[in-house]
Amino acid sequence: MPDGSHIVDLRACTPGPVREILPLEARGLTYEAGGHRLIDDLSLRFEDSGLSAIIGPNGAGKSLLLRLLHGLIAPSGGEVLWRGQAADETIRLRQAMVFQRPVLLRRSVAGNLRYALRHGRNGAAGASVGSSVEAWLTRANLLHLADRPARLLSGGEQQRLALARALSRRPEVLFLDEPTASLDPTATLAIEELIGQARAEGTKVILVTHDLGQAKRLADEILFLHRGRVEARAPTEQFFSDPENDNAAAFLAGRLVF
Amino acid sequence: MQDFSAAFGLAFDLILSGNADLAEIVLLSLQVSLTAVLFACLIGLPLGAATAIFRFPGRGALIVLMNAMMGLPPVVVGLFLYLMLSNAGPLGPLALLYTPTAMIIAQSILVAPIVAALTRQVVADLHSEYDEQLRSFSVGRWAAVGTLLWDGRYSLMTVALAGFGRAIAEVGAVIIVGGNINHVTRVMTTTIALETSKGNLALALALGIILVGIAVAVNASVMSLRATAARAAYA
Numbered sequence: 274m275p276d277g278s279h280i281v282d283l284r285a286c287t288p289g290p291v292r293e294i295l296p297l298e299a300r301g302l303t304y305e306a307g308g309h310r311l312i313d314d315l316s317l318r319f320e321d322s323g324l325s326a327i328i329g330p331n332g333a334g335k336s337l338l339l340r341l342l343h344g345l346i347a348p349s350g351g352e353v354l355w356r357g358q359a360a361d362e363t364i365r366l367r368q369a370m371v372f373q374r375p376v377l378l379r380r381s382v383a384g385n386l387r388y389a390l391r392h393g394r395n396g397a398a399g400a401s402v403g404s405s406v407e408a409w410l411t412r413a414n415l416l417h418l419a420d421r422p423a424r425l426l427s428g429g430e431q432q433r434l435a436l437a438r439a440l441s442r443r444p445e446v447l448f449l450d451e452p453t454a455s456l457d458p459t460a461t462l463a464i465e466e467l468i469g470q471a472r473a474e475g476t477k478v479i480l481v482t483h484d485l486g487q488a489k490r491l492a493d494e495i496l497f498l499h500r501g502r503v504e505a506r507a508p509t510e511q512f513f514s515d516p517e518n519d520n521a522a523a524f525l526a527g528r529l530v531f
Numbered sequence: 532m533q534d535f536s537a538a539f540g541l542a543f544d545l546i547l548s549g550n551a552d553l554a555e556i557v558l559l560s561l562q563v564s565l566t567a568v569l570f571a572c573l574i575g576l577p578l579g580a581a582t583a584i585f586r587f588p589g590r591g592a593l594i595v596l597m598n599a600m601m602g603l604p605p606v607v608v609g610l611f612l613y614l615m616l617s618n619a620g621p622l623g624p625l626a627l628l629y630t631p632t633a634m635i636i637a638q639s640i641l642v643a644p645i646v647a648a649l650t651r652q653v654v655a656d657l658h659s660e661y662d663e664q665l666r667s668f669s670v671g672r673w674a675a676v677g678t679l680l681w682d683g684r685y686s687l688m689t690v691a692l693a694g695f696g697r698a699i700a701e702v703g704a705v706i707i708v709g710g711n712i713n714h715v716t717r718v719m720t721t722t723i724a725l726e727t728s729k730g731n732l733a734l735a736l737a738l739g740i741i742l743v744g745i746a747v748a749v750n751a752s753v754m755s756l757r758a759t760a761a762r763a764a765y766a
Binding site for chain 1: 664669
């Protein structure tokens with residue numbers, strides 16, 4: 274019989290439910306590079322929790338928009354506001370982002386999580402880090418790989434680790450940039466389960482995806498981005514049944530959108 | 532040819548018999564060079580990492596200077612330091628000339644630019660990979676320096692070993708500021724120069740063999756470290 278000493282407290286990995294930094298608002302957002310306007314006077318607002326999926330053709334500016342919203346790059350014009358104010362350190366610590374190609378530190382699997390927790394908004398230390406690491410690894414089904422160098426994991430495991438690492442920081446808003454691109458269906462399912470759990474626990478998720486099936490499965494609403502502008506935005510079911518936008522309809526029909 | 536063989540034979544006898552003079556010279560060489568590398572790393576690692584990460588006026592000029600100083604002629608460094616440490620120099624009152632400390636300073640000056648320039652390259656490569664992730668974590672610039680130095684530790688160890696290779700083999704600077712004084716500042720390279728000029732080839736060869744052995748050991752360590760890092764996928 275187990276003595277209970279190895280039971281993992283999953284409460285240690287419950288994301289914070291309080292959404293103190295929403296609404297997120299982009300006002301007249303513009304980004305120019307090489308003489309081209311890649312994000313074009315874009316304005317939008319995210320009020321509530323749930324999952325918003327951003328879809329659109331290649332080059333529409335989806336990943337760029339995520340980076341602008343997350344503050345990784347500065348816009349050429351316009352502004353990004355969180356509860357009406359520009360992002361400061363407190364706001365930045367309440368967001369997280371997972372990239373298409375996960376950037377894992379040259380550390381063990383557990384070391385990656387420890388790093389994220391120690392540099393999180395609570396600056397967790399000592400025993401609390403240890404229990405959180407174990408809880409998150411359990412949740413991501415990576416506990417058996419805790420001591421393995423993170424870069425030796427498979428693509429799916431690496432992305433699960435990147436997602437668990439982001440969630441361990443208890444973000445109120447989570448940006449996901451094509452997190453399942455190039456993953457097999459099983460790995461994709463595992464990632465989607467983690468995303469679904471985070472969403473259910475109150476984390477606002479903003480997901481860029483090329484996978485329309487994934488958008489249908491996960492999203493509460495769809496934003497269709499084309500040439501740096503949001504051309505359509507609607508609840509998921511409505512968007513897929515009646516996109517109300519010619520370019521969005523052409524995109525859904527698999528026709529090239531220029 | 533017979534003289535050459537005899538010199539080799541004598542050299543191996545000196546090494547195998549644990550000759551006290553020989554041991555003293557080797558130990559002082561290691562002490563001076565390892566200490567110099569330590570100081571060079573204390574200066575060069577943060578300097579190299581900072582120039583890789585921070586953007587500031589004059590950064591480009593500093594990088595050019597660091598790269599140029601990798602090829603500093605040891606005798607010029609020795610001469611400069613001699614002028615600074617001699618009785619008439621600004622640091623004369625410290626009475627450091629012809630001491631192991633002066634030799635450590637000289638080697639530190641020679642090795643620090645190597646450590647800084649190579650560190651900058653290592654950290655810049657790693658930074659280009661980590662940058663967005665660390666900013667996403669909202670990690671401050673100085674914390675990022677620490678992270679990059681730690682995660683680049685295997686590559687940076689090879690940088691330190693490269694610096695050690697430069698220091699242990701250097702003769703021009705240490706002979707000027709150390710003076711090659713028996714039992715005080717005599718190290719392997721200066722002894723080789725002296726004993727060769729005196730015709731005492733056995734001792735010179737013995738030291739040469741040890742020096743080459745150290746160089747081989749350093750290179751083997753570098754290769755081993757790289758292999759370890761590659762196996763662990765940390766590189």
